[in-house]
Amino acid sequence: MDDKIAFVFSNNLLNYKFRQGHPFDQKRIELTIDLLKEIGALSSSQMILPRMATDEELLLVHDPTYIEAVKKAGKGKLSIEQAENFGLGTEDTPIFPNMHEASAIVVGGTLTAVDFVMEQQGKHALHLGGGLHHGFRGKASGFCIYNDCSVAIQYIRKKYDAKVLYIDTDAHHGDGVQWTFYDDPNVCTVSIHETGRYLFPGTGNIYERGHGQGYGYSYNIPLDAFTEDDSFLFAYRKTVSEIARFFQPDVILTQNGADAHYYDPLTHLATTIRIYREVPKLAHELAHQYSEGRWIALGGGGYDIWRVVPRAWALLWLEMTGQVEKATGTLPKRWLEKWGNRSPVSLPETWDDPENLYPPIPRKSEIEEKNRITVEKALQILKG
Template identity: 70%
Template sequence: MATDEEIAFIHTEEYINAVKLAGEGKLEKSIAMTYGLGTEDTPMFPNMHEASALLVGGTLTAVDAVLSGKVKHALNLGGGLHHGFRGKASGFCIYNDSSIAMKYIQKKYGLRVLYIDTDAHHGDGVQWSFYDDPNVCTISLHETGRYLFPGTGAVNERGQGNGYNYSFNVPLDAFTEDESFLDSYRTVVKEVAAYFKPDIILTQNGADAHYYDPLTHLCATMNIYREIPKLAREIANEYCDGRWIAVGGGGYDHWRVVPRAWALIWLEMNNIQNISGYLPPEWIDAWKGQAETDLPLTWEDPDNMYQPIPRKPEIEEKNALTVAKSLEIIRNNMTKSLY
């Protein structure tokens, strides 16, 4: 479990105390609301400080496991709470484990961190935590905020002060499909990694860009969840001697999408690739009695899962322009350096 001192790397003492009081049933509703607590997204519940600190502790344990040399990669599926702010809860997130972990990496190990967020919702809390910091570079590939919480993550959110051009946002158009999603992801991650040259990578792996997800409007399939960790591992091997920490994130089709997507991260970390065909029957037998829908039988999604998207060419063109705009300063600087 993370200590109060570790949580305070990002969060204010007043906020931490408010979370503790809320977990003890001692925080007035009117005061709770000023901290983003007691809402539909972040309700108050018993021992909420302890539970939230435990999630943070899991990510810090992953950091130490990697940076002590015990392992090259580490995974904490309980983490990825990227909407938490210094003094306020938001979007199901109380303590922002990724932000705390990156500040912990800076303080304890003095390393530069590349943060890659592929949740369908913009990683706002993490971005604002390091918006003026040139030693943490954030990438967020998400559905445009025109239609989706939290409404931020525009291309022109590039950082400020010394942190300018260390924040990269790729707001994808609604109904984006696999090809455009992966083209955008590969292009941005490769070019930003070459520009930033990180010492370690931390990826947030929300599983809510899938077509089945009830809260978002993207049209991805399981194919992206196979490719996302594959490239993360390649980049970690190229720049960071393999050092890669992955956390979970959003994902609201709990039966058909999240288990498969997150299993693929673990498999990639263990160099088990190209797995296909039927899912383990033991998993299906264990959960089919509790599942609220029919469980998938295979690692892959069925063909023709949704009707063709009429605007596909327009969406792909729009996303390509967004990627170009996100990377324009990097590309312009590279062009100048050639002359």
Template identity: 65%
Template sequence: MAKYAGHQSSIKKAVFVYSPEQLDYKFSDTHPFNQKRLELTVDLLTSISVLDPKDIVTLRTATDEELLLGHDIRYINAVKMAGHGHLTEKQGEPFGIGTEDTPIFPKMHEASAKIVGGTLTACDYVMQEKSQHALNLGGGLHHGFKGRASGFCIYNDSTVAIKYMQKKYHARVLYIDTDAHHGDGVQWSFYDDPNVCTLSIHETGRYLFPGTGAVTERGSGQGYGTAFNFPIDAFTEDDSFLDVYKTALREITTYFKPDVILSQNGADAHYFDPLTHLYGTMNIYKEIPKLAHELAHEFCNGKWIAVGGGGYDIWRVVPRAWSLIWTEMTDQPTPAGKLPQAWLDKWQKESPVPLISTWMDPENLYDPIPRKAEITERNAQMLEKALYTLHHDKS
């Protein structure tokens, strides 16, 4: 079990940053972004006895000063006003709030600042070496921009957290984003910063929001060569996804040599996800945290912070996928076989779809893809182009 033991064995392996207040980040009962998935995940981890209450850390609220690391004051004030009924949808438009994607909801500033505070809490635990790793599944809101909300994301906790680690700990940060949507907000925040490397593997923007994340987006100025994008084709399956992920991540980490890894773990590359067109299964969610964990120990003295992100099949996909991050972080065996019957019975009453009763997906989840070889080949060519700066631009 002591897979990554050593001189740091006196500090905790991992902390789980969570508070039911994270469920207050709620647009409406029908909105696809639903933080109930946090409650489902915590309940699943608890029911298989892998989440000890003493590993749970309560989060704090990010201060305005901290939010200003990633956002401007006019925007923060607009969010505050909107959440207290002092801003109309029309007035919210320039700030990206009051839209169909990111509607106004009561106390939206307070709820959003708690999400950011959770990720900052995770950063402090890891950077102060109280814990090797930290997980804040409530975070990962990677589409938020300096002055406006976008794609369900009000404040961008990862952007604020990276700036915070730079300012407070002088850290060189590798940001890894495996959400099916491009990690645009984080990328653009550090596009010209040579001390932050952003890596996003996502469904090509030809078919999917936000439409960015081409291989040609490589950073600018001093930051040229520290932005990496891997836009995979629609209908990409596990093997091709993992080929791209494993090759890219190992090469980029070796090249960049970070002090700390921050990984965003959207669970929306799964076949069941209603908003995307990828054909991933639970196999990719078993492998994604394994490599991040391994590289954190190899290059960063174990420093690894993980956040959540997208994931819109909150019943069949997210709880299983996110549970695997925690078991990997804590060196516990990967759960296998059947999910606890008590958990299935409890939540099936609420779920609009039949739950999957096993940790891994059933065989033959979907019909064979006719263009499988073509998609795999295209992804391999894209991978080569995306790593061009590593292979050709070394002076």
């Protein structure tokens, strides 16, 4: 490890907690950190503390009335009627004490990662608490209150004037980020997700390509439900490499949601842990090829917090720090023992998933064909 690489974390990030039993659960970060420490892949010297985002920074993307509403909600001073207009107090984003502070530190963590990379303290930074890509200008959506990805990109534009490539491999469409930069040719957004035919948020079809000056700077690959590793990786590699070559980014921001796995309870893709080895690998390569290594990786979705997210996110850090060889064979025994009896499901014992993780998918070849055509259509405008 020649370069310094940062892992942004503090226990304050765990305050982003809606309620007991809510699917969005940051315990997954604790599980990931513990796993990395067990294999000796994360040292305290690599960890840096997130700062709090200021109101001014949040205003780069969010409406002042919305920020006020979140602040009031966190103090129990927002009526139910008012809350509904801002997407707060719903089943997805219930109100919780001090929700403004808990959300502002999530954004601040992403800004900390950005400054670390852009001020050349090191080439890469990871902030697993971030990646809340559904947040809108004036509305909470899909578990996301403030959109740290959007704020960070706008912050990079204003402070460093760099061209940003945003790569979103969460199983849900990265709608909040896409719409924020829909007419901006200096920010290229790529989202690879399960088709919105049934899945939230419903957008992210190939014809959402940007608007005005930003036309040709938004890309979407809606994959069919039950897409498996090979087809997912084909779509990802082809799309992301061609777009990076076309766009020549100054910095790459990846949203590494870990909810495309077969086990994920909220989505219907059928990938395995293998994609979480491969996805960061290419992002890493492209960052060195086009952006002098500048790469900021964020968390995102991921609702099987026991069997999927810890391995997937550990692999992200291992790729970033060049230690993937540490993720072979069985998982550390101490980790399995420690978390095994707290987990409601039995934990996988190996880094890789077994061959027969799930029964064969009907219509597999049709799904692959459809995804291939989707990729072709989405990339058509690159050739023009």
